[in-house]
């Protein structure tokens with residue numbers, strides 16, 4: 001597959017993955033980087049070709065606004081996956097994988113299955129860039145072009161996912177709010193596919209959809225047309241995610257964002273102590 005400027009997702013939800021790649025490329029260039037993602041630069045350089053200069057400047061500006069929080073978030077997920085691999089888990093499922101390169105950069109052992117689920121248009125851009133970079137995963141990387149709002153279970157199973165082995169499920173900015181019906185359906189499905197000892201991390205976010213960065217992101221996703229009609233799923237503060245996951249069959253533990261980021265020495269604290277992550281283990 002040859003990547004061309006027309007493969008670049010310049011709008012829609014798949015475009016948001018480019019913004020995160022911009023963030024990871026920027027982090028990788030720092031002397032005090034929290035992780036090293038050399039392929040992020042390849043994605044950014046390839047994506048740039050698909051955007052008009054003015055729109056690209058806006059993508060960079062939005063990435064800049066999300067940078068501090070998002071980049072420490074990447075490192076926290078790296079740590080979570082590292083812990084799962086150390087504990088012997090050999091199946092990692094990335095829900096809305098975007099331009100994630102953990103199958104390459106984290107060196108999962110060869111018997112590990114890393115299952116990347118995202119929309120087909122995302123992989124139409126991603127795969128040719130990886131090919132051109134000569135990137136070789138250390139593990140069994142499986143690409144699953146599917147819409148998480150539809151049937152992704154069968155695609156995952158036919159790509160080699162095993163329900164008799166534990167898995168580490170990663171949602172890094174895709175499910176948004178577990179108060180949403182479709183996000184809940186994804187979690188119900190992954191619960192059914194999870195053997196005991198499987199891990200899942202859910203964010204407890206409190207974000208204002210009308211804040212400047214989210215409004216601009218929404219406009220970019222909509223291609224500036226009908227921007228108000230483009231929804232970004234936002235958390236419902238009254239929905240108790242922990243209680244819901246417990247009822248589904250997970251043991252949960254909450255850690256506040258501020259506790260998690262404190263050891264990283266970055267200016268990424270959050271004023272609300274209720275923001276953080278729920279670490280869940282399947283009973």
Ligand SMILES: C[S@@+](CC[C@H](N)C(=O)[O-])C[C@H]1O[C@@H](n2cnc3c(N)ncnc32)[C@H](O)[C@@H]1O
Pocket residue numbers: 013014015016017020021095096097098099100117118119122146147148149171172173174
């Ligand atoms: C903000 S990006 C994050 C990507 C990646 N997790 C990361 O941290 O780099 C959200 C990703 O979710 C994907 N996504 C959104 N809705 C989806 C859906 N219904 N089915 C599959 N993927 C979806 C987008 O294509 C995009 O790649």
